[in-house]
Structure formats: C-alpha cells, structure tokens
Amino acid sequence: MDIDIETSSSRFLSTGNTEREFKQEERLRPTNFSEFIGQKRIIENIDVMVKSSNMREQAMDHALLSGPPGLGKTSLAMLIADALGTELHVVSGPAIEKKGDLAAILTNLGPRDVLFIDEIHRLHISVEEILYSAMEDFRLDIVIGQGPSARTMQIEVAPFTLIGATTRSGLLSNPLRDRFMAHLHFDFYNPSELASIIQNNSKKLEIELGDGAKLEMAKCSRGTPRIANRILRRVRDFALVEGNKVIDSGHVKKSLDLMDIDSSGLDRMDRKIIQVIKDYYKGGPVGIEALCATLAEDRSTIEDVYEPFLLKEGFILRTPRGREISDKAIRHIEEN
Numbered sequence: 098m099d100i101d102i103e104t105s106s107s108r109f110l111s112t113g114n115t116e117r118e119f120k121q122e123e124r125l126r127p128t129n130f131s132e133f134i135g136q137k138r139i140i141e142n143i144d145v146m147v148k149s150s151n152m153r154e155q156a157m158d159h160a161l162l163s164g165p166p167g168l169g170k171t172s173l174a175m176l177i178a179d180a181l182g183t184e185l186h187v188v189s190g191p192a193i194e195k196k197g198d199l200a201a202i203l204t205n206l207g208p209r210d211v212l213f214i215d216e217i218h219r220l221h222i223s224v225e226e227i228l229y230s231a232m233e234d235f236r237l238d239i240v241i242g243q244g245p246s247a248r249t250m251q252i253e254v255a256p257f258t259l260i261g262a263t264t265r266s267g268l269l270s271n272p273l274r275d276r277f278m279a280h281l282h283f284d285f286y287n288p289s290e291l292a293s294i295i296q297n298n299s300k301k302l303e304i305e306l307g308d309g310a311k312l313e314m315a316k317c318s319r320g321t322p323r324i325a326n327r328i329l330r331r332v333r334d335f336a337l338v339e340g341n342k343v344i345d346s347g348h349v350k351k352s353l354d355l356m357d358i359d360s361s362g363l364d365r366m367d368r369k370i371i372q373v374i375k376d377y378y379k380g381g382p383v384g385i386e387a388l389c390a391t392l393a394e395d396r397s398t399i400e401d402v403y404e405p406f407l408l409k410e411g412f413i414l415r416t417p418r419g420r421e422i423s424d425k426a427i428r429h430i431e432e433n
C-alpha cells in the first residue's frame with residue numbers, strides 16, 4: 098500500500114518530484130495515445146510527425162513542448178518514442194554540466210532515438226551551443242586544445258529527434274528555439290477532460306468512484322492532471338482508512354479540506370499570493386520582484402508554477418506596472 102503523506106503546499110505544486118512520487122507517477126502515466134486525454138491540437142501535430150517519420154524511416158523533426166508543470170510533457174515524449182519504435186533517453190537540462198557530458202549522451206544515441214531534455218531553458222549556454230550543429234546536421238563540432246594550436250574536430254551522431262520540454266519557452270535563446278520545427282504549447286485541461294483522466298486512473302488504482310466525486314476532484318485540480326492524480330491518491334487513502342468501498346463527494350470534500358485546497362482548486366500558496374497583494378500592496382499593481390520578496394519565494398516558482406493558473410482563471414491580472422488582483426479574487430478570499 099502506498100500512502101502518500103506530502104502535505105506542504107509548496108511541495109504540492111513544485112516542479113521537481115520526489116523519487117517516491119516519480120514512481121507513483123509512472124504507474125499512472127498514459128501507456129498509449131488513446132489514454133492521453135485532451136490537448137487535441139498537439140496530438141494532431143504529433144500524429145502527422147510520427148507517421149511521416151515512420152514512412153520516411155528517418156528521424157522525426159525536433160519538437161519543443163512548453164507549458165506549466167504536470168500537463169503531460171514527459172508523458173507525451175514517452176508515447177512519441179514508443180510510436181516511433183525507438184528508444185527514449187531522458188535528461189534534465191540543468192544536470193548537464195559540461196560539453197563533454199552532452200557529447201557523450203549524443204554519441205550514444207541510436208538512429209531515430211528520441212532525446213528528451215527536460216527544463217531545456219536551464220541548459221548551460223556552452224552546453225547549448227553543442228546542440229546547434231547536432232540538431233541541424235547531426236554533427237558535433239568539438240574544439241580541441243587552446244589558442245593558436247586549437248583545432249575543431251567533427252564527430253557524426255546518429256540522426257535523432259530532440260524533444261525539449263520547458264515551463265517557459267520565452268526563456269529559450271533564439272538560436273535554440275529556431276532549431277525546433279514544431280512548437281507545441283500545452284494548455285490547462287477542462288474539468289471534463291480531467292474527469293476522464295481521473296476515471297482511467299481510478300481503474301489503475303482499483304478504486305470505485307461516484308460521478309459526483311469525479312467531477313468534484315476534476316473541478317479542484319487546477320486544470321492539471323498531475324494534481325488530479327495527487328488528489329485521487331489522497332482521496333483513495335482517505336476512503337481506505339475509513340473503510341468505504343465507493344468514493345463519494347463527501348470523501349472528496351474532506352480530503353480537499355485536509356489538503357487545504359478550496360472550491361476553486363486554489364491551495365494555500367495561491368491564496369497567500371492573493372492575500373499578500375490585497376493586504377500589503379492594496380490590491381496592486383506590484384512588481385514581481387517585490388511580490389516574491391514578500392512571499393519569500395523563488396521568482397521562477399511563482400511565475401512558472403503558481404501564476405499561470407491564477408492568470409488563466411482571472412484571479413490575477415498582469416499590467417505594465419505589475420500584478421493586480423481582480424474583484425473575483427477579492428470575493429474569493431472573503432468567501433473562503
């Protein structure tokens with residue numbers, strides 16, 4: 098039995114995963130395209146790219162996947178490699194410290210393999226430069242030696258597909274961005290899509306859900322499948338401990354309450370952001386730096402993890418002078 102006891106709100110949404118969560122996530126990942134719900138435009142694009150690559154028997158074009166954490170970028174990369182019948186190699190951008198590390202990864206790729214670089218906007222610039230010729234000509238230009246005796250050596254690499262994932266494509270350098278043929282942006286999921294994901298995953302976890310419970314969870318998942326999965330596991334634990342076979346919306350409400358998630362899916366940190374703008378900055382506008390300092394949070398966490406959903410739902414507005422909260426946000430805080 099795997100009972101998941103993470104409760105702090107910053108962990109709840111953070112971009113990085115614990116090892117345990119990684120394992121649980123693997124279990125709930127879509128195993129084929131029919132289980133990959135929503136993101137219709139992206140799937141249409143990928144379908145054509147995969148089919149064409151298979152017909153040509155050449156590597157698929159490089160693709161950049163962007164969007165907030167937990168929306169399915171890694172899952173999609175896995176499905177693509179599977180559909181191409183090739184191997185997937187996964188690395189995290191910031192973990193590649195030296196040019197030589199990337200060169201070793203690239204020279205190890207087989208023909209048509211997929212290299213997935215997560216958080217590609219955090220690649221070291223000197224490492225990134227190695228990628229340019231690799232992506233364009235399947236060749237590495239390595240400089241050996243220094244000064245007048247320096248020579249450039251060229252090493253061939255197998256034709257491969259690079260799939261880059263980023264929470265913010267705006268942070269990618271132009272030369273890197275330009276080398277991706279397809280730029281695919283992930284949107285938040287609507288409640289009915291999330292309900293389908295929850296339904297599929299409840300089968301994998303061997304639990305039974307009432308319709309009300311499913312929708313309740315879907316509505317509070319912040320448009321994010323990873324969060325839907327977390328809520329689902331927590332609700333499962335709750336029902337299990339209480340000895341209930343079928344999960345109803347009562348269980349869901351109690352679990353959400355324990356997780357500090359409110360009726361709009363906002364968690365403690367979301368509400369804190371709104372509250373701080375309301376109380377400290379009289380509703381705004383407030384610059385992002387000042388806001389993050391007051392919250393004692395990392396700027397990228399606020400911008401990449403929390404803000405996209407608050408903006409999308411109209412709780413926060415972005416103006417040239419900074420962030421403001423909306424009337425909707427004020428009403429929400431007063432009611433919750």
Ligand SMILES: Nc1ncnc2c1ncn2[C@@H]1O[C@H](COP(=O)(O)OP(=O)(O)O)[C@@H](O)[C@H]1O
Binds near residue numbers: 168172
């Ligand atoms: N379109 C989808 N359909 C079904 N499940 C999904 C989908 N997107 C994401 N998930 C679920 O959410 C979890 C997190 O997705 P992941 O691919 O790791 O997101 P990202 O890489 O964008 O952070 C996956 O384990 C999977 O269970």
Ligand SMILES: [Mg+2]
Binds near residue numbers: 170171215262
């Ligand atoms: Mg990922």
